[in-house]
Amino acid sequence: MLTAESLVAGYGEMQILHGVSLELAAGEIVTIIGPNGCGKSTLLKTLAGLLRPKAGTIKLKGIDITLAPTRDRLRSGLGYVPQVRNVFATMSVEENLRMGLFAVPGSVKERQAVVREILPNLADYWTATAGKLSGGQQQVVALGRALMAGPSVLLLDEPSAGLSPKATDEVFQHIREISHRQGVGVLLVEQNAHKALEISDRCYILAEGKNQIDGSAESIMNNPVVGKIYLGAHAEAV
Numbered sequence: 589m590l591t592a593e594s595l596v597a598g599y600g601e602m603q604i605l606h607g608v609s610l611e612l613a614a615g616e617i618v619t620i621i622g623p624n625g626c627g628k629s630t631l632l633k634t635l636a637g638l639l640r641p642k643a644g645t646i647k648l649k650g651i652d653i654t655l656a657p658t659r660d661r662l663r664s665g666l667g668y669v670p671q672v673r674n675v676f677a678t679m680s681v682e683e684n685l686r687m688g689l690f691a692v693p694g695s696v697k698e699r700q701a702v703v704r705e706i707l708p709n710l711a712d713y714w715t716a717t718a719g720k721l722s723g724g725q726q727q728v729v730a731l732g733r734a735l736m737a738g739p740s741v742l743l744l745d746e747p748s749a750g751l752s753p754k755a756t757d758e759v760f761q762h763i764r765e766i767s768h769r770q771g772v773g774v775l776l777v778e779q780n781a782h783k784a785l786e787i788s789d790r791c792y793i794l795a796e797g798k799n800q801i802d803g804s805a806e807s808i809m810n811n812p813v814v815g816k817i818y819l820g821a822h823a824e825a826v
């Protein structure tokens with residue numbers, strides 16, 4: 589569904605990604621973990637088209653989108669939810685979802701009905717101002733907005749950031765359903781590595797802008813060395 593090969597990217601002269609490669613299949617959840625500053629968000633921004641890679645290729649459904657503008661990526665089925673400022677705070681939930689269709693043709697009402705079926709909680713705060721919702725509710729709104737465009741791939745940057753354990757579980761449950769029921773491939777960047785691995789099929793570990801280790805989520809969780817270095821305090825529990 590989505591492949592990246594040997595991506596080199598960064599900010600100005602500063603190179604952050606030094607040849608990162610990955611694959612994501614339909615209906616699969618893949619988590620990217622790694623130390624702070626290793627380039628996880630930079631990788632998602634590059635895949636989403638916010639940063640232009642200096643080298644490497646990105647393909648979506650076999651089509652080269654390496655240099656495609658963000659709008660074209662959206663139309664081709666690539667959705668992206670950034671870590672911060674992922675809702676329009678002064679708009680209602682309904683309007684936030686409307687915005688999700690700005691670059692993609694389609695009927696707002698029809699798409700909203702589909703998204704409300706996938707995320708039934710949205711009905712509870714449909715007319716509320718998004719900025720006044722809890723962090724967990726805002727994250728559901730952000731997911732809903734991304735789903736409006738009918739993506740086949742979703743890039744999610746730390747969806748559990750700032751959420752309580754309970755809200756994190758709810759958001760992860762939604763992610764699992766979006767992936768497994770709707771067939772959406774989900775690429776997840778998470779600090780909460782242990783919890784993310786529990787809902788993931790596979791995992792890539794990055795270090796210093798390079799692929800370090802990859803494998804099934806289970807093999808990563810059961811690898812004592814990986815656990816100790818990358819899963820932190822949770823290592824004992826794995």
Ligand SMILES: Nc1ncnc2c1ncn2[C@@H]1O[C@H](COP(=O)(O)OP(=O)(O)OP(=O)(O)O)[C@@H](O)[C@H]1O
Nearest residue numbers: 599602604622623624625626627628629630631779
């Ligand atoms: N807009 C920017 N301009 C310049 N440098 C940036 C910018 N955004 C990030 N960086 C730098 O790029 C490096 C990688 O940042 P990135 O956010 O991709 O890491 P990360 O792995 O997602 O980190 P974290 O886990 O802390 O979120 C860091 O050194 C960061 O300071």
